[in-house]
Amino acid sequence: MGSAISANLVRAGFETFGYDVLPARRKALERAGGIATQSATQVVAHTSVALTSLPSVAALDRVAAELARTGRRGGIVLETSTLPIEDKHRARAVLGAAGMTLLDCPLSGTGAQAKTGDLSVYASGPRKAYDAAVPVFEGFARSHYFLGAFGNGSKMKFVANLLVAIHNVSAAEAFVLGMKAGLAPRTILRVVGDGAGASRMFQVRGPMMVAGRYGRATMKNAVWQKDLKIIRAFARELGVRTPLFDASATVYAAAMQRGYAQQDTAAVCAVLEAMAGLKRQRRKT
Numbered sequence: 001m002g003s004a005i006s007a008n009l010v011r012a013g014f015e016t017f018g019y020d021v022l023p024a025r026r027k028a029l030e031r032a033g034g035i036a037t038q039s040a041t042q043v044v045a046h047t048s049v050a051l052t053s054l055p056s057v058a059a060l061d062r063v064a065a066e067l068a069r070t071g072r073r074g075g076i077v078l079e080t081s082t083l084p085i086e087d088k089h090r091a092r093a094v095l096g097a098a099g100m101t102l103l104d105c106p107l108s109g110t111g112a113q114a115k116t117g118d119l120s121v122y123a124s125g126p127r128k129a130y131d132a133a134v135p136v137f138e139g140f141a142r143s144h145y146f147l148g149a150f151g152n153g154s155k156m157k158f159v160a161n162l163l164v165a166i167h168n169v170s171a172a173e174a175f176v177l178g179m180k181a182g183l184a185p186r187t188i189l190r191v192v193g194d195g196a197g198a199s200r201m202f203q204v205r206g207p208m209m210v211a212g213r214y215g216r217a218t219m220k221n222a223v224w225q226k227d228l229k230i231i232r233a234f235a236r237e238l239g240v241r242t243p244l245f246d247a248s249a250t251v252y253a254a255a256m257q258r259g260y261a262q263q264d265t266a267a268v269c270a271v272l273e274a275m276a277g278l279k280r281q282r283r284k285t
Helices: 002-011 023-032 041-045 057-068 087-098 112-115 127-140 152-180 186-193 200-211 223-237 241-256 265-275
Strands: 051-052 076-079 101-104 120-123 143-146
Touching: 002 023, 002 127, 041 051, 041 057, 051 057, 057 087, 076 087, 076 127, 087 101, 087 152, 101 127, 101 152, 112 152, 120 127, 120 152, 120 223, 127 143, 143 241, 152 186, 152 200, 152 223, 152 241, 152 265, 186 200, 200 265, 223 265, 241 265
Parallel strands: 051 076, 076 101, 120 143
Antiparallel strands: none
16 A cells, blocks of 8 residues: 555656655555655654555554654654554554644555555544645545544544455455356456445456456455454444344455465455365456
8 A cells, every 4th residue: 555655646747755664665656756764763754744554553553653763743643554543542642742643534445446546545633734734635545535533533444344344255255256157257247336236346456357467465364354344343342233234244364274375365255266176267258
């Protein structure tokens, strides 16, 4: 996500500074026209608006502590990761004590969508900081929404990802049913995609399911497990039952067990194919 967002910001005309723990990612930023730094603190030294895209709570805690030590009062940090709300509140307090404002801004969209700017931002926190960040949002996203109090952005993301989890598995289930019945996967994608049964996940991940190739991951199954865990805990905290979500989670778990941890979540199609005893028969139509 971070690499795609930074490249889009460069194309939008922003002088873009960035840091990643992986040297290859820093080099990719430079190739895209951005300026790679040697630390997260160096990023905020050059800009009043910073964006974080992080893989874990530990990474958020570490980055928040590093940024707080810079003394960059008045800076705004757009936190786009999908993480538990209480952990974002902790980071907010750390940065707030240093005079910085953290906005909770998770993103809706896959890595592939991020490359084309096809993202939605679910922003929450102080309205003044959101208004100041609008030009940045418009530099890398298709749409952005202000959702009020800090944490509401993450709540909306959990709702959205619950649907993503279900729609991805339902798309795979539909492909397997059609293929088992003798329909060509490419035909299923074209015809169903044009009707009432389509979903955004059907359209985005359907081509991977048609090809049966999942190596170019827009969301790895291993990373997706984090999101599933967060959503499940959030729903249980509210006392909300999620039977369809729970059923989809078992299919993702099966994908992990079958060796698809580092491949795209669309690989649930391969799992369901195996369960159905389906052997692919490639067709031209």
